Amino acid sequence: MHGDGAPLERLALPRFKLLFRRLPMNTRSESRAKPGQDRSPFNFSGGSVIAAVAAGAALALAGNFGRKLAVQGLSASKGDWSESLAAEHTAVEKLFDAMLATDDGDKYKRALLLTQLSHALDKHAYAEEHVIYPKLRETGDESFAEHLENDHGAVKEFLYRLSKMSSEDPAWRETVGAFRNVVLLHAEEEEKQIFPALRAKLSDDDNARLTKDVNKAGFWAA
Numbered sequence: 001m002h003g004d005g006a007p008l009e010r011l012a013l014p015r016f017k018l019l020f021r022r023l024p025m026n027t028r029s030e031s032r033a034k035p036g037q038d039r040s041p042f043n044f045s046g047g048s049v050i051a052a053v054a055a056g057a058a059l060a061l062a063g064n065f066g067r068k069l070a071v072q073g074l075s076a077s078k079g080d081w082s083e084s085l086a087a088e089h090t091a092v093e094k095l096f097d098a099m100l101a102t103d104d105g106d107k108y109k110r111a112l113l114l115t116q117l118s119h120a121l122d123k124h125a126y127a128e129e130h131v132i133y134p135k136l137r138e139t140g141d142e143s144f145a146e147h148l149e150n151d152h153g154a155v156k157e158f159l160y161r162l163s164k165m166s167s168e169d170p171a172w173r174e175t176v177g178a179f180r181n182v183v184l185l186h187a188e189e190e191e192k193q194i195f196p197a198l199r200a201k202l203s204d205d206d207n208a209r210l211t212k213d214v215n216k217a218g219f220w221a222a
């Protein structure tokens with residue numbers, strides 16, 4: 001309490017009001033006091049940074065979802081599970097042919113095609129190994145499943161060898177040619193013998209479920 005009994009804040013308030021009234025209107029401190037009015041691109045508030053990161057992540061997710069949808073949609077559009085897997089075999093064969101059509105100096109083209117081949121084979125193998133080969137085992141064809149899985153092991157070895165080999169290596173073309181033969185023999189066995197036999201064993205509903213599962217696995221791996 002002061003001498004006249006007035007509360008302290010009532011005495012102090014007029015002085016502060018006076019002080020602020022004397023300050024010029026466009027000081028830096030005043031503009032900082034209203035962050036919404038500061039148009040500096042570097043003046044982020046915590047909330048705007050989080051919003052920007054969240055928006056970026058959402059865009060990246062949407063982009064990745066669209067890409068996966070486009071890649072798997074192309075396979076799925078070919079028909080049932082055996083037809084869509086056969087279409088992927090054809091796409092892989094085209095990539096091999098494009099690789100073998102390159103010249104020794106096409107370093108970047110060879111690197112790009114190898115990346116595409118690797119991605120296509122990985123995606124394809126994921127769907128077969130997670131859906132089709134387990135189904136082969138479930139229906140009593142363990143030996144087929146084991147044989148096909150061994151082939152996939154050889155595919156991974158070839159991919160590894162090529163990833164470590166310079167595309168200018170004189171053995172590059174020969175290695176790609178041997179790799180192509182292994183993959184095409186495997187694909188032919190699947191398409192002409194093993195897949196039709198499995199398909200015939202299953203009911204229409206089971207085949208429809210298998211198609212759904214192959215598409216799901218392909219989308220996941222794309």
Ligand SMILES: [Fe+2]
Nearest residue numbers: 128148186190
């Ligand atoms: Fe396979």
Ligand SMILES: [Fe+2]
Nearest residue numbers: 085128187190
């Ligand atoms: Fe296959």
